[in-house]
Amino acid sequence: MASGAHRDATPFPPDGKNPDEQRPDRSAPGVPKPCALCGGSGLRVIVREDGAQFAAECSCQIARKAELRLRRARIPARYAHCELENFETRFHGADGTLTKALTAARHIADSFRVEQDGRGLLLTGGIGVGKTHLAVGLLRALIEQKGAVGLFCDYRELLKEIQHSYNPQVAATELGILRPIFEAEVLVLDELGAVRPTDWVWDTVAHVLNTRYNHQRVTIITTNYPNDPPALATNDAGEHSPRKAAARAAREETLGDRIGERMRSRLQQMCIPVWMQGRDFRQRVSSGFSVGF
Numbered sequence: 001m002a003s004g005a006h007r008d009a010t011p012f013p014p015d016g017k018n019p020d021e022q023r024p025d026r027s028a029p030g031v032p033k034p035c036a037l038c039g040g041s042g043l044r045v046i047v048r049e050d051g052a053q054f055a056a057e058c059s060c061q062i063a064r065k066a067e068l069r070l071r072r073a074r075i076p077a078r079y080a081h082c083e084l085e086n087f088e089t090r091f092h093g094a095d096g097t098l099t100k101a102l103t104a105a106r107h108i109a110d111s112f113r114v115e116q117d118g119r120g121l122l123l124t125g126g127i128g129v130g131k132t133h134l135a136v137g138l139l140r141a142l143i144e145q146k147g148a149v150g151l152f153c154d155y156r157e158l159l160k161e162i163q164h165s166y167n168p169q170v171a172a173t174e175l176g177i178l179r180p181i182f183e184a185e186v187l188v189l190d191e192l193g194a195v196r197p198t199d200w201v202w203d204t205v206a207h208v209l210n211t212r213y214n215h216q217r218v219t220i221i222t223t224n225y226p227n228d229p230p231a232l233a234t235n236d237a238g239e240h241s242p243r244k245a246a247a248r249a250a251r252e253e254t255l256g257d258r259i260g261e262r263m264r265s266r267l268q269q270m271c272i273p274v275w276m277q278g279r280d281f282r283q284r285v286s287s288g289f290s291v292g293f
Contacts, residue, residue, distance in 0.1 A: 035060040066144045073143060073150045075136055082136040084109070095278040098130065104274050105138045108218070112146050118216030120186075122271035124227045124255070128280030131222040135188045138220055142186050148218075151184035155191045162204060182211045185218065192223040193258030202260045209263055213270050220271075223255055227273050229264070230256035 034040030038058035046056045075082075084105060089098040104121060121138065123131040142148040158181065165172045181187060189208075195201055212219050231254050256264045267273075 066147070069143045069147075069149060070140065073139065073152055075139070075152045076154075079132060079136045079152075082133045082140070084134075084137040084141050087130060087134055087137055093279065095129075095276075097125075097275055097277045101130075101134055101274045101276050104272055105134050105141075108138060108220075108272075109141045109145065112142055112148065112218070118213075118218055118270070120219040120221065120271045122227060122267050122273045123220070123222045123276060124225065124273065125276035125278075126280065127224055129276045129278045131276055132190055134276075135190065135220045135222050139186055139188050142218070148185045150186035150188070151180055152188045153181060153190065155189055156194050158189075159195050159201065159204065178208070181208055182215075183217075186220065187212065187217065188220045188222075190222050192221050193225045193255055194223075197258055197260070202263070205259050205263050209266055209270065213266060221267065223258075225253060225255040225258050227264070227267075227275070228254040228256060229261050230254060 035058060038044050038060060042058055042061045043055045044058045045053055047053050084102065087098075087102055087105075088094070089102055101123065108119075108121060121135070123135060125131055136152065139150045139152060143150045158177070161172070161177050162174050164170055165174050165177055192205075209219070231252070255267075
């Protein structure tokens with residue numbers, strides 16, 4: 001009897017837990033059920049017309065990987081809803097530039113990895129016209145539909161993180177912060193030019209843009225500043241006169257003022273410039289319109 005009892009004993013693992021009790025009950029509430037297509041294996045058997053069979057990744061795994069890439073893209077919660085499909089261009093009073101901008105974004109999405117020049121978008125325009133919505137919508141499309149590895153980066157926060165890394169008590173390094181920016185297959189750089197320019201800011205911008213340009217990586221940029229040369233740039237003979245200086249100071253700052261003309265010129269090679277015009281959506285919402293940008 002003793003030997004028989006020994007043979008019938010359940011061989012529990014060292015932790016003493018019954019392995020059967022550790023298996024999730026698929027019928028219990030909250031426990032995800034296995035995929036109806038692959039049974040949870042992650043692979044499907046595909047049968048060709050000639051009868052040959054081969055294994056292919058199941059759509060459930062493709063969707064899971066896309067969701068993981070989206071989480072790693074660091075899209076802010078405020079813009080998590082933004083897609084190309086819900087970018088509104090037909091509301092009352094909508095400017096035609098919004099339709100052109102959406103068309104340009106869809107062209108980038110459709111031609112990704114087909115046209116290998118790495119060109120992105122430079123979205124310029126006033127506050128609240130939908131630049132960030134469109135940029136995030138394009139980023140999502142490339143991640144979900146093309147399998148791209150993407151990243152959202154706020155220009156102001158990036159510079160703060162780099163400056164913070166100079167503190168000797170901080171473990172982060174400048175290279176460690178910049179490496180994901182350099183290596184992302186698709187990068188959204190939001191609010192370019194929002195930080196007052198200094199030599200250090202210009203050098204940092206040049207480092208980021210030149211690295212991505214040289215590696216032909218798609219960069220999607222938003223900025224509130226007009227895509228024009230520096231307002232102070234002029235070839236007038238009397239450019240240093242007090243009258244001329246006062247006139248230039250009164251002009252609106254441009255993207256060239258904020259990042260330098262050399263880098264603004266580089267952007268014309270890296271990106272398709274798109275001007276977006278319209279009323280601030282926040283004012284439209286407060287006036288009774290419902291448009292999510």
